[in-house]
Amino acid sequence: MSFSISVVIPVFNGERFIKKAINSAISQPEVSEIVVVNDGSIDNTLDIVEQMQQQYPVIKIYHHKNKLNKGRSASRNLGITNATGHYIAFLDADDFYLDNRFKNDIEIFENSVNIDGVYNAIGAFFYREPSNFEQNKLKLTTVSEPINPDDLFEALTSYKKGYFSIDGLTVKKSVFNTVGYFTESLQVAEDTEMIYKLALKHQLKSGIIDRPVAMRGVHDANVFNNKKVYGTFTTKMFESLFVWANKEHISVKKMDSLLNLLWIHKFKEENGLLQYITYWFALFFNKPKYLFSILSIKYFPVIRLRKKLFPIIYK
Numbered sequence: 001m002s003f004s005i006s007v008v009i010p011v012f013n014g015e016r017f018i019k020k021a022i023n024s025a026i027s028q029p030e031v032s033e034i035v036v037v038n039d040g041s042i043d044n045t046l047d048i049v050e051q052m053q054q055q056y057p058v059i060k061i062y063h064h065k066n067k068l069n070k071g072r073s074a075s076r077n078l079g080i081t082n083a084t085g086h087y088i089a090f091l092d093a094d095d096f097y098l099d100n101r102f103k104n105d106i107e108i109f110e111n112s113v114n115i116d117g118v119y120n121a122i123g124a125f126f127y128r129e130p131s132n133f134e135q136n137k138l139k140l141t142t143v144s145e146p147i148n149p150d151d152l153f154e155a156l157t158s159y160k161k162g163y164f165s166i167d168g169l170t171v172k173k174s175v176f177n178t179v180g181y182f183t184e185s186l187q188v189a190e191d192t193e194m195i196y197k198l199a200l201k202h203q204l205k206s207g208i209i210d211r212p213v214a215m216r217g218v219h220d221a222n223v224f225n226n227k228k229v230y231g232t233f234t235t236k237m238f239e240s241l242f243v244w245a246n247k248e249h250i251s252v253k254k255m256d257s258l259l260n261l262l263w264i265h266k267f268k269e270e271n272g273l274l275q276y277i278t279y280w281f282a283l284f285f286n287k288p289k290y291l292f293s294i295l296s297i298k299y300f301p302v303i304r305l306r307k308k309l310f311p312i313i314y315k
Contacts, residue, residue: 003030003086003087003106003109004030004032004033004084004085004086004087005028005030005031005032005085005086005087005088005089005102005170006031006032006033006034006035006079006083006084006085006087006088006089006173007025007028007031007033007034007035007089007090007091008035008037008076008079008080008083008088008089008090008091009021009022009025009034009035009036009037009079009090009091009092009093010037010039010072010075010076010079010092010093011036011037011038011039011041011045011049011075011093012038012039012040012041012045012069012075012093013041013042013043013045014041014043014045014093014094015041015043015044015045015048016094017093017094017095017096017217018036018045018048018049018093019048019052020096021091021092021093021094021095021096022034022036022049022052022056022059023096024091024096024097024098024101024214025091025097026056026058026059027097027099028097028100028101028102030102030103030106031058031089031102032058032084032085033058033059033060033083033084033085034056034058034059034060035060035062035079035082035083036049036059036060036061036062036079037062037063037064037075037076037078037079038061038062038063038067039064039069039070039071039072039074039075040063040064040067040068040069040070041069045093046061049061060082062078062079062082064078070184071184071187072092072182072190072191073181073182073183073184073185073186073190074182074184076090076181076182076190077181077182077184080173080176080181083173085173086172086173087109087170087171087172087173088170088171088172088173088176089101089102089169089170089171090166090167090169090191091167091214092167092216092217094216094217094219094222095122095167095214095215095216095217096125096214096215096217097167097213097214097215098212098213098214098215100213101213101214102170104118104120104207104208104213105118105120105170105207108205108207112205114203115149115203115204115205116171116172116174116175116198116202116203116204117169117170117171117172117175117198117202117203117204117205118169118170118171118204118205118206118207119143119164119168119169119170119204119205119206119207120142120164120168120169120206120207120208120209120212120213120214121140121141121142121164121168121208121209121210121211121212121213122140122141122142122164122165122167122168122212122213122214122215122216123138123139123140123141123211123212123214123215123216124138124139124141124215124216124218125215125216125217125218126218126219127217127218127219128218128219128220130218134218138216138218140211140212141162141163141164141165141168141216142162142164142168142209142210143155143156143161143162143163143164143206143209144161144162144209145161145209146206146209147161147206149199149202149203149204149205152199152204153196153199153200153254153257154253154254154257156195156196156199157196157257157258157260157261158257163195164195164209165191165214165216166191166194166195167214167216168207168212168213168214169195169204171198171202171204175198175201175202178201178202179194179197179198179201179202180197180244182194183237183240185236185240186233186236186237186240187229187233188229188230188233188234189230189233189234189236189237190237192234192237193237193240193241196241196258197241197244200245200248200250200254201248231265231268234265235262235265235266235269238258238261238262238265239262239283241258242255242258242259242262242283245258246287246289246290252293252295255290255295256295256298259295259298259299260299263299266279273301273302276301277300277301277302279301280296280299280300280301284296
């Protein structure tokens with residue numbers, strides 16, 4: 001398989017950052033095309049990209065029907081659908097790659113024929129004055145150690161070995177035939193769900209995890225600053241992932257890890273017991289494999305609330 005990489009860049013009103021992002025992809029010799037999906041921008045984004053396209057035909061520009069704004073998931077999906085490379089990499093419009101972004105990835109793919117994807121560390125580039133907390137937290141987004149691909153999902157969902165960003169991920173295009181595309185109903189956390197799906201169904205190997213291969217742009221308009229939105233959609237993400245995993249016949253052990261996280265986030269809403277029981281019923285009702293399993297008992301709200309209130313007794 002030839003190493004042609006399509007870089008998918010969704011962009012909405014990214015006139016401030018888009019040129020830097022595209023230039024960072026153009027500089028990578030392994031990149032065969034840059035698929036820019038203009039997600040209904042109303043600033044000068046499209047003019048900038050079209051001007052760059054005149055100089056660099058490797059840039060391909062796509063729009064949603066009627067040039068609507070449909071969000072990052074739909075935009076990435078449109079980019080994947082139109083990509084012609086054998087490999088897919090993603091780049092948010094306010095982020096950028098560093099030199100030799102794909103050099104080590106290609107070596108891994110060449111030497112490990114069964115590997116479907118490679119993930120790497122990313123850093124942060126601040127467009128505003130950062131706090132000390134931000135500098136420390138965002139300095140390096142990575143896993144803390146190499147992880148066996150078969151253990152990756154449990155490692156990521158345990159929150160004990162770190163995590164990685166989609167900007168640091170390169171995958172075979174064929175993986176989307178297996179796991180499907182990004183969930184378009186998710187406003188945020190859609191990239192996390194995709195990473196979990198890939199970890200459950202495919203072999204992902206760690207690449208460069210001790211230094212960044214790309215930089216996340218940090219500025220006042222970052223959506224990840226909105227904790228309320230992330231709180232809501234993280235729960236929705238785990239719900240969506242549970243539905244998908246049920247259809248994909250994921251092992252009970254991995255479903256246990258998934259349900260544990262789902263309930264942790266659900267209990268943060270601090271609803272009443274009746275609401276939680278109704279939610280539990282809706283969650284399990286149309287999934288007979290799990291409705292009549294130990295998992296439905298383990299995650300019944302009365303049991304979970306008792307463990308939450310009396311952790312020592314139920315340890």
